[in-house]
Amino acid sequence: MIQPHLQRIAIIGGGFSGTLTAINLARLSTVPLRISVLNCTYPAGRGIAYSTQRPEHLLNVAARNMSAFPEYPSHFVDWLITRTEYANIPEAELRETFMPRRVYGDYLRSLAWHYSGPLNSRSSVEIKNISIEVVDLIPETQGARLILADGTAMLADRVVLATGNEPPADLNGSAALCDHPAWCANPWIDWGKKLPAPGGTIVLLGTGLTTVDAILTLLALDWRGRIHAISRHGFLPQSHFKGVDVPDFPPSDVDLASLGLSELVALMEHHCERLRTLGANPAIIVDKLRPHTQRIWQAFSDKERQKFITHYAARWNVVRHRIAPSIHQTITAAVTSGRITTTAANITGLRAAGQKITVDLQPSGGAASSLTADLVINGTGPQTRFSATHSPLLRALLKRGLAQADAADMGLKIAPDFTVIQKDDQPSPYLLALGPLLRGTLWETIAVPELRGQALRVAQTLLAAAPNSLAAEAAVIEYCI
Ligand SMILES: Cc1cc2nc3c(=O)[nH]c(=O)nc-3n(C[C@H](O)[C@H](O)[C@H](O)COP(=O)(O)OP(=O)(O)OC[C@H]3O[C@@H](n4cnc5c(N)ncnc54)[C@H](O)[C@@H]3O)c2cc1C
Incomplete structure (x- = not known):
């Protein structure tokens, strides 16, 4: 028997995005919650990126920027220091180190274990990890019914899509x-x-x-x-490199988001050329744009987004990643x-x-x-044409009109609070999404520095809607990308 105000939250996908959404709910909620994290294919807590067993596979982001929590930026480095093998490395050096991805997977698993284990201080929040694929979703009077790959079903009041990166697209033949x-x-x-x-x-x-x-x-x-x-x-x-200081980029008197693609490209090319003549690596300009990228992308017209994808995305990706x-x-x-x-x-x-x-x-x-x-x-990278997805769940959502592709057909269309927009252009009453699924809306939405903010924001949206929740106010924590 479900208690009157016990929210059942189903999180589909147990990589970084799904795991951190569950953890944020557990640490911020002041009301009882029953959270199920449903995950398949890759190990829970690790997802694709951090399930590698190979020691030569390193993070492509320095340790200092890999905290799982936006309001505690040194959390990953502080966790590393608790481990014997890193305890004697000077902290300044550790911060700049590119750790093996499997160690980062250990970090995520240890966090997940802490918040779902018996010592979880918020014992009224239950997190259950279930290894199974979700293949369909059927709306109910309240929430939705999740259809699982073994033919069974599960009811949830709210559902979070954290299905992550798709496998590479098919090629001719x-x-x-x-x-x-x-x-x-x-x-x-x-x-x-x-x-x-x-x-x-x-x-x-x-x-x-x-x-x-x-x-x-x-x-x-x-x-x-x-x-x-x-x-x-x-x-x-x-390669990553220690860049020179570029205090005049972005210029303080320019609103980057209102420039439009052509003017933005001209501005970047001007600054890149200046750095080249100084003998400095111009890639620093792309790095300095990163805090503004989502805002710029959202201000682009559909035509500008398409033009960027056709003419600049390949070059951007080489420099950015x-x-x-x-x-x-x-x-x-x-x-x-x-x-x-x-x-x-x-x-x-x-x-x-x-x-x-x-x-x-x-x-x-x-x-x-x-x-x-x-x-x-x-190794051509995750499939990016959303309507061509092979995921039975995502196909079902599109077919049922419970979600729609964004205008660039790169992912799901969402509202600013991460609520999924249905085919009838109305926000879903129960469905939220985060992670690489939002590429078309946010562009920059695949790496931890973005995803940790999203996981917190999604948890805040869910808690704000939880009946009798005190957490709506308690959970308003500033987050950065
Ligand atoms: C090889 C690789 C290396 C990377 N290295 C870095 C790095 O060093 N630093 C960094 O910041 N970012 C890195 N990234 C980016 C990475 O995308 C994010 O850091 C993050 O791991 C994405 O997590 P996610 O949970 O959104 O997706 P995923 O890791 O893809 O996890 C999604 C999970 O959901 C499961 N799932 C999907 N559909 C269903 C369903 N219907 N039912 C049940 N389960 C389902 C999947 O099987 C998977 O386990 C890397 C990415 C890759 C692919």
């Missing part, structure tokens, strides 16, 4: 390869068992962070063979020594060639060519 021994469609699921014998050929599709992960693992395993990495531009990620200097050195050395070849070309098709796979390529302005490999890994 990839559907026919799903059972092929040389094909790896999801680079985040262990492909070690498919590793070809030394002397073979591996083709990595994409040259971003996922491909960097794969290269690091191949080098760590000392796998000897040919490694090709292919993308339209062929650029591997740049940088890697730890130590990783950059390793990758650069492997490219220089010829262990890795990068190619700039469009991937036009994939086809089986016996036990191998042939990748067809079209370099811009060059002749078509192909590469045949013993293993082809799709």
